[in-house]
Amino acid sequence: MTxxxxxxxxxxxxxxxxxGAVTAADNxxxxxxxxxxxSLIGSNGAGKTTFVNMVTGYLKPDAGTIELDGQPxxxxxxxxxxxMGVARSFQIPQLALDMSALDxxxxxxxxxxxxxxxxRPAHASxxxxxxxxxxxxxxxxxxxxxxxxxxxxxxxxLLDIAMALTGSPKLLLLDEPTSGVSVDExxxxxxxxxxxxxxxxxxxxxxxxxxxxxxHYSDRVIAFYSGRVIADDLPSKVLDDPQVQRYVTGSLKxxx
Amino acid sequence: MTNSLKKTxxxxxxxxxxxxxxxxxxxxxxxxLSTMALSHGLVSLGxxxxxxxxxxxxxxxxxxxxxxxxxxxxxxxxxxTDAFLMVLVGGGAAVLCALPFAPLLSRYRGIFFAMLTxxxxxxxxxxxxxxxxxxxxxxxxxxxPTLFGQSIASEQSNWVLYSVAxxxxxxxxxxxxxxxxxxxxxxxxxxxENELRVEYLGASVSQAVATNYLLASFLGGVGGALTLMSxxxxxxxxxxxxxxxxxVFVAILAGHHSMLAVFVGSFVVEVVRSFSNLYFPNTWQxxxxxxxxxxxxxxxxxxxxxxxxxxxxxSAKQEGDQS
Numbered sequence: 383m384t385x386x387x388x389x390x391x392x393x394x395x396x397x398x399x400x401x402g403a404v405t406a407a408d409n410x411x412x413x414x415x416x417x418x419x420x421s422l423i424g425s426n427g428a429g430k431t432t433f434v435n436m437v438t439g440y441l442k443p444d445a446g447t448i449e450l451d452g453q454p455x456x457x458x459x460x461x462x463x464x465x466m467g468v469a470r471s472f473q474i475p476q477l478a479l480d481m482s483a484l485d486x487x488x489x490x491x492x493x494x495x496x497x498x499x500x501x502r503p504a505h506a507s508x509x510x511x512x513x514x515x516x517x518x519x520x521x522x523x524x525x526x527x528x529x530x531x532x533x534x535x536x537x538x539x540l541l542d543i544a545m546a547l548t549g550s551p552k553l554l555l556l557d558e559p560t561s562g563v564s565v566d567e568x569x570x571x572x573x574x575x576x577x578x579x580x581x582x583x584x585x586x587x588x589x590x591x592x593x594x595x596x597x598h599y600s601d602r603v604i605a606f607y608s609g610r611v612i613a614d615d616l617p618s619k620v621l622d623d624p625q626v627q628r629y630v631t632g633s634l635k636x637x638x
Numbered sequence: 639m640t641n642s643l644k645k646t647x648x649x650x651x652x653x654x655x656x657x658x659x660x661x662x663x664x665x666x667x668x669x670x671l672s673t674m675a676l677s678h679g680l681v682s683l684g685x686x687x688x689x690x691x692x693x694x695x696x697x698x699x700x701x702x703x704x705x706x707x708x709x710x711x712x713x714x715x716x717x718x719t720d721a722f723l724m725v726l727v728g729g730g731a732a733v734l735c736a737l738p739f740a741p742l743l744s745r746y747r748g749i750f751f752a753m754l755t756x757x758x759x760x761x762x763x764x765x766x767x768x769x770x771x772x773x774x775x776x777x778x779x780x781x782x783p784t785l786f787g788q789s790i791a792s793e794q795s796n797w798v799l800y801s802v803a804x805x806x807x808x809x810x811x812x813x814x815x816x817x818x819x820x821x822x823x824x825x826x827x828x829x830x831e832n833e834l835r836v837e838y839l840g841a842s843v844s845q846a847v848a849t850n851y852l853l854a855s856f857l858g859g860v861g862g863a864l865t866l867m868s869x870x871x872x873x874x875x876x877x878x879x880x881x882x883x884x885x886v887f888v889a890i891l892a893g894h895h896s897m898l899a900v901f902v903g904s905f906v907v908e909v910v911r912s913f914s915n916l917y918f919p920n921t922w923q924x925x926x927x928x929x930x931x932x933x934x935x936x937x938x939x940x941x942x943x944x945x946x947x948x949x950x951x952x953s954a955k956q957e958g959d960q961s
Contacts, residue, residue: 438838464840476838478831489828492821493839501816503642504824549840 389451391416391553391585392437397446399432399609406432407443408609416451416552419579419586421596421617423630424606430589431473433606434555437587438470439463451552467552473561473589475542477530483541484526487513487548494549519578520544536563536571543575547582554579556588560595568592572599593621593631605630642819650812653898657804661797669796671908673868676803678885679904680861683814684854685889686900690818691850692830696752697759698885701732701855703876704762705862707772708732710780710872721783721802725863732859733852744848747833759877766874777873780866803864810857811897817853818897826850858885887926891933893940903941 392414399407406429414420422430435441437448439460448456455463477486488504491513517523520540525533530541539559546554559575560568572595579586590596596603596617603620605613607629613620620626661669681702688695708731709724718727739758746754767775782790783799790798817823826846829836833843866872875881884907892903910929914922937943 460838461840461842464838470838476832476835478828478835480831481828485824486828488821489825489836490839492825493836493841498822498825498841499820500822501643501820503640503819504821505642505819506640509821545835545839 389416390414390449391418391451392587393447393449394433394437395447397433397436397448398444399429399436399441400444405609407436407446410446410609410611412604412611412614414585414587416585417583419599419601420588421600421603422587422589422606423591423593423596423603423620423626425630428606428630429609430606431557432609434470434557434587434589437463437553438468438555464549464551468555469546469549469551469553470555471539471542471546471557471559473557475535475538477538477542477545479531480529482527482529483517483522483533483537484510484513486530486541486545487517487526490545490548491516516544516548517541519581521574536567539563540571540574544578547578547584550582551584553585553587556586558589558591560590560592568595569598597621643816646812646815646819650808650815654804654808654812657808658801661800661804664800666796669800670868671912672905673796673800673803674865675905675908676800676807676901677861677864677868678908679888679901680807680810680864681858681885682888682892682904683811683897683900684857684861685885686892686894686897687814687817687826687850687854687857689889689894690823690830691826691847692833693747693751693847694886694889695755695851695854695882696879696886697755697757697882698854698858699877699879699882700755700759700762701736701858702862702865702881702885703759703766703872703874704735705729705732705859706866706872706876707766707862708859709863710778710866713780713783714778719781719784720787721785721799721867722806724783724867725802725806725860728863728866729856729860732855732862736852736855740848740851741844743851744844756879756882759882760879763874763877763879766877773873775874777871777875779871782870783867799864799868802867806860806864807901810860811901814853814857815897822846822849887930891930891941893937893942893946895939895946896942899940899942899944906941 390413394410394412397407397410410433422433424430432441436443439458442457447454450466450468453466455466478489488509491509492498514523514526517526522537522540522544525537530538543556543559560571563571576599600617603617604611605620605626612625612629613623621631664672681698685695685698705728709728712718712727713724718724743751743754766772772778782795784790785798825836825841829843829846837843862876888900888903888907892899910926911922914925918925
């Protein structure tokens with residue numbers, strides 16, 4: 383954990399979001415310092431993904447403010463927010479299935495460097511070298527020339543994250559990076575992600591349901607329930623919180 | 639200049655020379671038919687660029703007619719009779735007229751994009767039919783163009799106009815190939831596959847759609863100007879929906895992988911149309927429909943997949959050998 387850093391990377395204040403009668407965000411207040419690895423936990427419908435979607439511009443909050451590194455971003459579209467340094471991966475990886483893993487990386491690089499030349503070949507050797515370097519960070523180089531539709535789910539997840547990381551974002555949001563991955567693969571996969579992120583100066587928020595993963599890979603845990611933040615502290619403290627045990631992990635024994 | 643760029647330029651140059659040389663031995667009827675195939679193929683090439691970004695225009699007759707009318711009026715009223723200048727006027731006018739629609743169209747996808755483009759072309763058709771100054775439903779005639787200040791002799795006109803079409807198509811198809819292989823071209827293809835992802839990577843999807851629409855408009859306008867020069871006549875049918883439908887037909891036939899396939903497809907359609915018209919005057923559309931069904935069944939990615947697949951297999955084999 384990077385305790386020495388005090389600058390706030392993400393600040394959300396008074397966030398509100400409703401879908402009809404359902405309140406998905408109810409006065410959410412979150413401050414995240416630069417460099418932290420924060421996991422968001424909560425049962426389905428607790429408001430984790432709504433929060434991620436509001437930060438990345440997919441949803442506009444009904445009320446409240448969101449600031450990235452001091453700049454307001456609430457209500458801006460995904461493209462503008464990405465340009466300010468926010469990248470994300472998806473629960474269901476969003477990839478070009480009919481293209482190779484390498485081509486997906488080349489697209490990510492082209493979108494991020496803003497140099498979308500009309501004539502410069504997409505498959506220029508310098509571009510391929512950079513894309514392969516990022517793929518190898520995630521141990522994906524052996525899959526570079528395979529079509530994404532032929533790749534297993536875990537590999538697609540890693541590719542999705544590698545693409546998000548291509549633009550060297552300030553803030554990276556990972557929506558359930560280990561969902562749909564077998565128990566045996568979860569830890570190696572998170573180790574790969576952690577190793578790839580180690581060299582990047584990036585603040586990370588990840589939505590996660592596996593409490594072992596949360597304990598091992600987070601500096602801090604924020605627990606959601608019914609659109610509200612019910613706990614926000616170190617992993618050990620949050621997971622010991624009776625409210626979290628009752629509403630999130632389901633580990634509170636009867637009589638407590 | 640990279641090797642792939644050199645290869646594309648060299649291929650474009652060689653194919654252009656080959657087609658020019660072929661024109662020297664073609665009979666007159668085939669020269670005319672090939673000129674039509676090349677001109678119409680350009681409009682379909684524009685649709686292929688749109689297909690690569692995930693949309694299809696059912697109204698390319700709009701820019702095809704604009705290109706034809708603009709170059710015809712430039713010749714009749716402004717004295718711009720040089721074939722290459724008329725081509726530029728046609729392409730430029732089509733882009734100028736398409737420009738206001740580009741931001742609107744770029745917000746729509748799928749059938750909504752297709753129907754909006756169709757509506758725009760039919761509005762133009764209606765205006766042309768009702769405008770007496772432009773000849774109404776009969777249209778008007780245009781004299782044979784000149785070439786670098788020289789008039790074209792009647793007996794050479796088919797060959798000269800074919801050569802002009804080959805040169806124009808050679809340049810534009812090569813540029814289209816370079817664009818498709820470029821960084822922006824790859825991003826366009828990714829938009830077709832997953833628009834959401836591209837937007838979240840920071841690229842503007844609507845800007846890419848608008849750009850491809852304007853490029854398609856230029857190609858459509860140039861195709862209209864080339865067709866006008868060969869026919870010597872322009873009429874509102876250039877903007878009619880069935881004309882637009884034929885361009886889509888060729889684009890589907892060709893697929894979106896190969897530029898050359900568009901012109902092969904266009905040539906096949908012109909040949910089938912000509913011979914079916916001759917032997918089955920009222921049922922040629924039936925022959926065309928059956929032909930398209932066969933292509934869709936056996937070549938779902940279009941005629942271009944015949945040689946693109948082979949090329950990809952060779953590259954994959956080379957990569958496998960290297961690793």
